[in-house]
Amino acid sequence: MTTAIRQAPHHRTLTCYTDYKCRLPECVQRYNNWQRNRLRARADGTWQPFIDATPTREHLLKLYEAGLTPHRVSVLTGIDWNTIRLYTRAAPKQGRGMIRQTTPEIQAKILAIRGEQPALPGRVDPTGTRRRIQALVATGWPLRELGPHIGIKPDNVRRILKRGNTVYGTTAQATLNAYETLRRSHPRKHGVSEIGIARALRHASHQKWAPPKYWDRHPGCIDDPHFEPMYRLTRREIVAQDANWIMTTVGLNRETAAARLGVSKAYIDHAFRDHPQYAVEATA
The missing domain is CATH 1.10.10 (Arc Repressor Mutant, subunit A)
Incomplete structure (x- = not known):
């Protein structure tokens, strides 16, 4: 019997090496550099040991209450989403318990998230969020590629389009930010394949989703649920x-x-x- 090898969600942190057994040359080098710096810091007496993760966990719970998601925190901090999630709950199916200790560096990054989120409304009308996602698809962005840019799981992007009378205010704001950034950037520059771009364009064309240029001709209408777009209608x-x-x-x-x-x-x-x-x- 063979055991399936889990694929790392990305290759930016040490978890791909330690948790997913990734052995890509750049990931091995990243791990070796970390080990080298750790040993040097210990020899110099500057190594910072792990600290209690309770303040980190409590702050994350407050952020979640304000409407943030683990994915959004991951985007803001650059910390792997799976790691963020483990600060507030265990993952028994993956054989991983809740994180009880953390590093000062990670705690500082998480505690630094504040300000804009509590000021945003908890729930808002989803019209503008949906239309912005649709507009990005109409420029070649596959739905699954938009999740990381918005700060939510890829599956949740599809759910926003299909159901629900409201979305989190933080999600609406994050979608607006992603829309303003990505609308002027070709998906190819972000590693999206030509096949993925073509599929997104076909899907948007079939659904008659209006691109950003259409909404530019109707200022203020993208968020108006009473405005009915007539894009490509005979x-x-x-x-x-x-x-x-x-x-x-x-x-x-x-x-x-x-x-x-x-x-x-x-x-x-x-x-x-x-x-x-x-x-x-x-x-x-």
């Missing part, structure tokens, strides 16, 4: 939407709805035929 589809609204809300039949919209009844018939998702049967 006149016939717009008429089908409007006729649907008039017939279901006001209770008019197709002929009267057509007169209200300034088109013929036949035009609405054709619009409903081409866009059956909006079709409404004629009232009695």
Whole structure:
């Protein structure tokens, strides 16, 4: 029986070497450098031993109450997300207990997070957050690649688009920050593959998601839940939407709805035929 080797989530810290048995040359070098510096500091008497992690844990819990996520803390501190999570709870399935001791350096980074987060509202309307994510996909960013830039798990990016009447204020702000940064940066420069870019563009095109340039032409509308984007909609589809609204809300039949919209009844018939998702049967 063989044992599957877990893949490191990234190769920026020592955990890929110590926890995931990564042996990439750059990761081995990073670990060797750390060991060399540790031994030198011990010889010089400047080595800082581990300290109680309780203040770190308590501060993290306060940040979570304010709306931050472990992923957001990871982005702000540069500390691996899995490590951040272990300060407040164990991971039995991975055979890892809750962290009880930490280094002064890590504690200082976590305790330094303050200020902006508590000032943000706990929950906000998700419209602007969703539209910004969709706009980035329309420029070639795959959904799974946006999570690290926003500071949330990749799966949560998809959840934001699919469900929920609100999002955390911190998530909305982090998405806005990522949007302003990434909209002017090609995904290829961040290591996104050509296949991933092509898939993102196809998906956005199929969903008719508006890119940043569209929202630039409608200042202030990206956060407005009452603004209905008409990106890439044909006149016939717009008429089908409007006729649907008039017939279901006001209770008019197709002929009267057509007169209200300034088109013929036949035009609405054709619009409903081409866009059956909006079709409404004629009232009695």
